[in-house]
Structures are given as structure tokens and as C-alpha cells.
Amino acid sequence: MAASPRRRWNPAHGRLAVLTLVYAGCMAYGLFLAGAAQHIPTIWTANAVLIAGLLILNRRQGLALLGLTAVLHVVLELSVGDPPRFVLSVTLLDVLQTAATAALLRLMRLPIRVRSMPGLLVLMAVATALTAATSIVVNGLLSMSFGGPFWRSWSEWTTSNVLGVAIALPTLLILFDRRHREGFRVGPLESVLVLALVLATAVTVFTADTALQVLLFAPALLAVFRGGPRAAAVLVTGSLAATIPAILHKTGMDPVAAARPLREAQIFHLVLYAVCLAAALALSRQTRLQALLVRRQAVARAAQAKAQAANQAKSDFLATISHEIRTPLNSILGFAALVSDDAGLSPENRRRLDLVERAGRSLAEIVNDLLDFAKVEAGRLDLTLTPVSPADLLRDAVAIVAPAAQAKGLVLSARVETVGDGDEAALLALDETRLRQVLLNLLTNALKFTAQGQVDARLTIGPGPGDLRFEVSDTGIGIAPEVQTRLFQRFSQADSSISRCYGGAGLGLAISKALVNRMGGEIDVASTSGEGSRFWVTLSAQVVAAAVAEAEPAQLEARRPARVLLVDDHPMNRELGHALLTLAGCEVSTADDGVQALAAARLGDFDLILMDVHMPGMDGLAAARAIRGLPGPRGGVPIIALSADALPEQIVRCRQAGMNDHVAKPIRREELLAAVSRALEPEETAPARAGGA
Structure with a gap:
């Protein structure tokens, strides 16, 4: 026979059991006080337990709680000797009263979670008002059922009922709210010790001298700061529960002598309850906000790490793709x-x-x-400022694109104007390479999108010293107004057919805008479809003196041919480099990888090493470090990186490995020969380079 599956424990069953036990304890405590004080109404908390249970539990569990507590009510009332008719009447009326109060609270849609002082005050006010009204009705009906007047003894029992609900109902709702456990971790031993301290203080104060009752605030607030709202509710309720028997014992169970001290103790505990809960709820809210802040900071750190990882992955992808294409x-x-x-x-x-x-x-x-x-x-776009003539820069850019304009039959013109304090001969602190990149992008775009007519480049210098305005106008296809705002966005062109008809990735203008913004300037466009476009760049730069002319680099044709070691794992790259360097008058030896390069550098007497970076076995960076470790002149031979890795951090890694210079692939003959010339300059004429670069 197959074993039946084990049923999982339902937390609602646990709540039902706990509430039933608490009800039994509160009922026994209330009956004990009523008997000991000769029916002096002190405090009645059993009804508050029922109301809390009906608010917390579902309908089925609530009905079960009503049934169980009704049985307990009857059994406990009969056990103290009350008449059966009275017991049954009180039980029935209490069940109706608590059910009606809970139903009205639910109907009013009041929040049953006590998490703020305003919420606590509203709940207490409404719950005590409903309890007062229903208690008056219950006491009146009970009195009339035994032949008495409706208003007999209504005030005393109503007060004890209201006091019980005001203290016990929020206490139970707080205890059953899991959120109040967050942020407050108190061990069992500490909890027992603090509770014992509060109870001992309460009994001592209200037995000896009630004028010392203010001493209760110290342990109560200690409990608040250690245990939060749950500790405050339990300890103040426990203090009141211990105080009432202490006062009855002190007054010798005399109803007249005990009446006033009991009311004063109850009022004091109401104040203590309000103060402690207000502090505890504020502290709990602060703790939750701190926990929320910590969680959000953790989420933000995780998101930042994820973004950094994604950005690094993107950079790695671009570097890899760049290398694989450039090679x-x-x-x-x-x-x-x-x-x-x-x-x-x-x-x-x-x-x-x-x-x-x-x-x-x-x-x-x-x-x-x-x-x-x-x-x-990535925010790694740095500018290198040098003395530059803006007019010469514009003319150079126009000269570069002039053959393309001539091939298309377009008229290409360049004009330089000065206004105000502008001076055409002045040199300005500009990044010549980046500014030329922007101008070439505007000029090539103008030529690309102009089939006939002209392209005009104009520079206005002034009105203030260093004020510049570059304009590039054309008679091309123009740009519709609705798409002009997208021109400076990445991968954006006027429409999807542009890239198919004219080529390009749609990055030129986005990069130009970033460059101009980095220079502190502005770039914009004015255009009409079919009537051409006009782009302009405005910026200001500092007027500087002309740079001191550097010595002319040494020619490759020295007294003897330069001995060059070319290291590359790709056969075609070795053949190409060998041809270019041989045509330049160099004696060229080749190596396939870093191991061969190190062996050749150790045995040979080279004037220069051209080193690829990505190679199997020992790569170019490891080979450069090993060569730098060789003794004597062989360890100081200039090394130039020939690599498709062209990102700034990749170039920095080359220099950190001991390489003097870097030439990016695809290699232009002019750039290669210029780098070789710089590396072969005599030491007395070569400009100093930081870090051996």
C-alpha cells in the first residue's frame, strides 16, 4: 500500500492555534481580575483577540475561531461559578459584538497593518468607538435580560472593553505583521531579560510609590530601540498586565481603594503605549528605508557592474572585429x-x-x-592641442578632397574671411587632427550627396580673437526638416536608402558632433530638400605663439642601410612589409613569432624592430618585454608595434611593454616610413619621448 503524501503545514492553521491560546489566556486573566477585585471592571482583552483574529484570518478560519473561543468562553465562565443562563447570554452577545466590530472595520476598509503612527491612531479611534457603541448595546441587552434597566453598570464594563481593544488589538496586529521583524534581531535571552526588567520595574513602582512610574520609560524605550514595534507592544502590554494585580494586592482587594489607582495606572500605560509605539514605528520606518536603500544600492551596483561588463564586452568585440578586418x-x-x-x-x-x-x-x-x-x-576621446593656423587647415582639407570633386565635375572653393578682431595669420590652440577629421567629414559628405553644382567651404575668423566659424555649403539633394534632428545621432542617415546608394555607417556626423562638443563648440545644419545643405561649426580657441620648428628627421638613406627585423605571423604581412622597407633602402630580416624575434634580437645587431602584437606562442608584448631585458645595446633597440589594435588602451599596453611607437594596420606607406624615420633619428636630434615612447 502506497504511503500517503505528507501534507504541508499551513501557516493559517498556526495563526488560528496561537489566537485560540491567546484568547484562552486573556479570558482566564480577565476572569481572575474580575473575581479577585470583586467584579471591579479593570481591563477586558479577550474581545480584542477575537476582533484581531477576524481581521487577520480568512472567513473559514474566522468562523472556526469564533466557534473555538465560544466553547472556551462557556467552559471558563462556568468554571468560576457563573450561572449557565448568564454564561450563555454573555457568550452569545460577545460573539455578536466582536463579529459586528470586525465586519464594520472591514467594511470601512481600514488598513489592518499598523506601520505608521497616523494609521495606528485611526485604527485605535475607529476600533474603540465601535467597541464603545457595541459594548453599550451588549451591556444594556444583558441587563434587560435579567430584568434590570438598560443603563445599569454600562460605563464600567464599556470602559474596560474599550481599554482592552485600544491596547490589545494593535498589539496583536503588530505581532502578526512579519514586516516588523525586519531590521530587529534580538536573541531569546535578551528578550527574556528586558521583559523581566520591565515587569519587575512595573511591580516595584506600583507597589511602592506610583510617583516613580516615570522610571518605566527607561526599560520600555530600551526595548523599543532593540526590538522595534513588536517589543514595544509586548512589553507595555505585559507591564499593564503585571501592574493591575500589583495594585489590587497593595489595596487589599478593596474596590473603593483600588478604583482610582487602577484608572491612573491604565491612563499612564496608555500614554506609555502611545509614546513607545510612536518611537518604535518611526524607528521601524527608518530601518525599512535604510534596508530599502541598501537593496537599491546593491541593485544599482549590480546594474553598474552589468553595464561595465557590457561596455567591456562591446569594447572587446570592437577590438576583435577591428583586428580581424584590419589584418x-x-x-x-x-x-x-x-x-x-x-x-x-x-x-x-x-x-x-x-x-x-x-x-x-x-x-x-x-x-x-x-x-x-x-x-x-567610453569617454576616452582626448584632445591634443598644438599651434594651428585655421586658414591653412581649411585649405589643406579642401586640397585633400579636391581630386574627388574634380572627378565628379563639381566646383570646389575655399574662402577665408576676417571680421572684428579676427586675424588670419594668428595661430590657435587646436587639435589639428580632430578638427581636420570634422572638416573632412563635412566636405566628403557634401561631395557625396552633390551630383552637380558646387561645394563651398568658408572660414570666418572673429569677431573676437580666437572665434571661428567653419561653413560647408553644397547644392546637393538636401535634407528634409523632419529628419534633420536625427542627423547627429549614431547610425542615422536621412532615410534607409542612403547607405545603399551612397555608403557609410551613419557615424560620421555623430562623431563630428562629439568632437566639436569636446572642443567646446557647436555644430548644426540648415537644409531644404532638393536645394542643398549648409553645415557650420562654431568654436573658440586660445591664441598662441608659433611652435619652435623641430629638426628635420634623418633620412633613411644613412651611411649604411638600416637593419630592420620584421616580426609578423602572417606571411602576406611579412611579404608586404619586406617590400615596403626594401624599397625604402632597409636591410630586412623576418621572424614568424615572438620566440624567433627574441632569438634574432639576442644574436643580431638590428637598428629597429617592427613587431606584430597578436602572434601564437609568445606574442608581441611578451617579446618586447623580453627584448628589453637583454643586456647592452640589444636591449635598447627601438621597437615599433605594427598592429590592428588601435584603441587607446591597446596602444598604452604596447608602450607599457617597452615599445617606442605604434603604427595601426592597414599600414599606409607614408605613416610607416615616417615612424621608421623617427625611430632611426640620431639621439642628439630626436625629441625626447616620455616613457620611452
Whole structure:
């Protein structure tokens, strides 16, 4: 026979059992006080337990609680010798009173969770008002059922009922609210000791001298700060429960002598209850807010870590893609340039080779745009300010795009104007490379989107010293007003057909805007569809003196050919580099990886090492560090990184490994020869470089 599955414990059953036991304890306590004080109404908390249970439990559990407590009521009342008719009448009327009070509280939709002082006051006010009204009715009906007047003894028993509900109902609601456990962790031993201290103080004060009752505030507030609202509710209720028997014992159970001290003790405990709960609820709220702040800080840190990880993953992805694209592109563009120098190349093959080179340059520009945009988003876009002539810079940019304009049959013009205190001959502190990048982007866009007509570039210097305004106007297709606001957003063009018809990734203007903003300037556009566009850049720069001219770099044609070690794991890259360097008059040796490079550097006498970074086995960074550890002149040979890794942090890693310079792939012949020339400069003429760079 299969074993029946174990039934899981229902927390509602536990609440029902606890409430039943608490009701039995409160009923026994109330009957004990009533008998000991010769029926002096002191405090009646049993009805508050029933009301709290009906608010906390569901309907089925509430009916079960009513039934169980009714049986307990009858049994306990009969056990103290009350007449059966009285017992049954009181039990029935108490059940009706508590059920009606709980139903009215639910009907009024009052919050049953006591989590703030206003909520506590509202609940106490409404609950005590309903209890007072229903108690008057219950006492009147009970009196009339035994032949007495309706108003006999109504005030005393109503007061004890109201007092019990005012203290016991919020206490039970707080004890059953799990939220009040958060932030307050008190051990069992500490709880017992503090409770014993409060009870001992209460009994001592109200037995000896009630003038010392203010001493109760000290242990009560200690309990508040250690245990929160739950501790405050339990300890103040316990203090009142211990105080009433102490006063009855002190007065010798004399009803007349005990009446006034009992009322004073009850009023004092109401005040103590209000003060302690107000402090406890405020402290509980502060604790919850602190916990919420901690959780939100943890969430924010997790989100920040996730964002940083995503940003790092994006940077790694861009670096990897850049490297994988630049490596074959280096061979494509390099060999295309070498073949184009062949005088015997037919015109048709030269045209086809030119198409290959233009396509390769276009792809290289897209890769560069992606890397530039990655720098912009990462906040690593730094400016290098040098003395620059804005007029010469504009003319140089126009000269660069002039062949493209001539090929399309467009009129390209450049104008420089001065207004106010503007001076065309003045040199300004500008980042020449980045500003040229912006101007070339505007000029190439104008040429790209202009089929016929003209492109005009104009520079206005002034009215103040260092004030600049660059304008690039064209007679091209123009831009609709509704899409002009998207032009400076990433991966954005006027419409989806632009990239198919004209190419580009839609990053140029976004990068230009970031660069201009980094320079402290502004960039904007004015355009009409079909009537051309006008882009302008405004910025201000500091007027500076001209830089001291540096010594001309040494020519590669020295007294003897420079001995160069070329290290690259890619055969095509080695062949291309060998050809370029040989044409420049160098003696070239090659190595396939870092191990071979280290062995060659240890045995050979090289003037320069060109080192790839990504290689199997020992990579370029490890090889550079190992070479720097060689003794004598062999450890100080200049090393230039030839790598598709072109992000700033990647270049920094190269320099930290001991490399002197960096040339990014795809390699342009002019850039390579310039770097080689710098590396081979005599020490007395070479400019100092920080960190060996």
C-alpha cells in the first residue's frame, strides 16, 4: 500500500492555534481580575483577540475561531461559578459584538497593518468607538435580560472593553505583521531579560510609590530601540498586565481603594503605549528605508557592474572585429599600392586596381568610425592641442578632397574671411587632427550627396580673437526638416536608402558632433530638400605663439642601410612589409613569432624592430618585454608595434611593454616610413619621448 503524501503545514492553521491560546489566556486573566477585585471592571482583552483574529484570518478560519473561543468562553465562565443562563447570554452577545466590530472595520476598509503612527491612531479611534457603541448595546441587552434597566453598570464594563481593544488589538496586529521583524534581531535571552526588567520595574513602582512610574520609560524605550514595534507592544502590554494585580494586592482587594489607582495606572500605560509605539514605528520606518536603500544600492551596483561588463564586452568585440578586418585589409591596400607603382600596368588594370584601393579605404574608414565612436561612448576621446593656423587647415582639407570633386565635375572653393578682431595669420590652440577629421567629414559628405553644382567651404575668423566659424555649403539633394534632428545621432542617415546608394555607417556626423562638443563648440545644419545643405561649426580657441620648428628627421638613406627585423605571423604581412622597407633602402630580416624575434634580437645587431602584437606562442608584448631585458645595446633597440589594435588602451599596453611607437594596420606607406624615420633619428636630434615612447 502506497504511503500517503505528507501534507504541508499551513501557516493559517498556526495563526488560528496561537489566537485560540491567546484568547484562552486573556479570558482566564480577565476572569481572575474580575473575581479577585470583586467584579471591579479593570481591563477586558479577550474581545480584542477575537476582533484581531477576524481581521487577520480568512472567513473559514474566522468562523472556526469564533466557534473555538465560544466553547472556551462557556467552559471558563462556568468554571468560576457563573450561572449557565448568564454564561450563555454573555457568550452569545460577545460573539455578536466582536463579529459586528470586525465586519464594520472591514467594511470601512481600514488598513489592518499598523506601520505608521497616523494609521495606528485611526485604527485605535475607529476600533474603540465601535467597541464603545457595541459594548453599550451588549451591556444594556444583558441587563434587560435579567430584568434590570438598560443603563445599569454600562460605563464600567464599556470602559474596560474599550481599554482592552485600544491596547490589545494593535498589539496583536503588530505581532502578526512579519514586516516588523525586519531590521530587529534580538536573541531569546535578551528578550527574556528586558521583559523581566520591565515587569519587575512595573511591580516595584506600583507597589511602592506610583510617583516613580516615570522610571518605566527607561526599560520600555530600551526595548523599543532593540526590538522595534513588536517589543514595544509586548512589553507595555505585559507591564499593564503585571501592574493591575500589583495594585489590587497593595489595596487589599478593596474596590473603593483600588478604583482610582487602577484608572491612573491604565491612563499612564496608555500614554506609555502611545509614546513607545510612536518611537518604535518611526524607528521601524527608518530601518525599512535604510534596508530599502541598501537593496537599491546593491541593485544599482549590480546594474553598474552589468553595464561595465557590457561596455567591456562591446569594447572587446570592437577590438576583435577591428583586428580581424584590419589584418587582411592591410595586405589588400598594401599590395594594391605596390602594384599601382608598376609603370607597365595597363590603363584598364590600373582602373580596376584603383577601384580595389578605394573600396579598401572605404572599409578602413568605416572601421575607424566605429573605433572613434567607441572612444566617444567610453569617454576616452582626448584632445591634443598644438599651434594651428585655421586658414591653412581649411585649405589643406579642401586640397585633400579636391581630386574627388574634380572627378565628379563639381566646383570646389575655399574662402577665408576676417571680421572684428579676427586675424588670419594668428595661430590657435587646436587639435589639428580632430578638427581636420570634422572638416573632412563635412566636405566628403557634401561631395557625396552633390551630383552637380558646387561645394563651398568658408572660414570666418572673429569677431573676437580666437572665434571661428567653419561653413560647408553644397547644392546637393538636401535634407528634409523632419529628419534633420536625427542627423547627429549614431547610425542615422536621412532615410534607409542612403547607405545603399551612397555608403557609410551613419557615424560620421555623430562623431563630428562629439568632437566639436569636446572642443567646446557647436555644430548644426540648415537644409531644404532638393536645394542643398549648409553645415557650420562654431568654436573658440586660445591664441598662441608659433611652435619652435623641430629638426628635420634623418633620412633613411644613412651611411649604411638600416637593419630592420620584421616580426609578423602572417606571411602576406611579412611579404608586404619586406617590400615596403626594401624599397625604402632597409636591410630586412623576418621572424614568424615572438620566440624567433627574441632569438634574432639576442644574436643580431638590428637598428629597429617592427613587431606584430597578436602572434601564437609568445606574442608581441611578451617579446618586447623580453627584448628589453637583454643586456647592452640589444636591449635598447627601438621597437615599433605594427598592429590592428588601435584603441587607446591597446596602444598604452604596447608602450607599457617597452615599445617606442605604434603604427595601426592597414599600414599606409607614408605613416610607416615616417615612424621608421623617427625611430632611426640620431639621439642628439630626436625629441625626447616620455616613457620611452
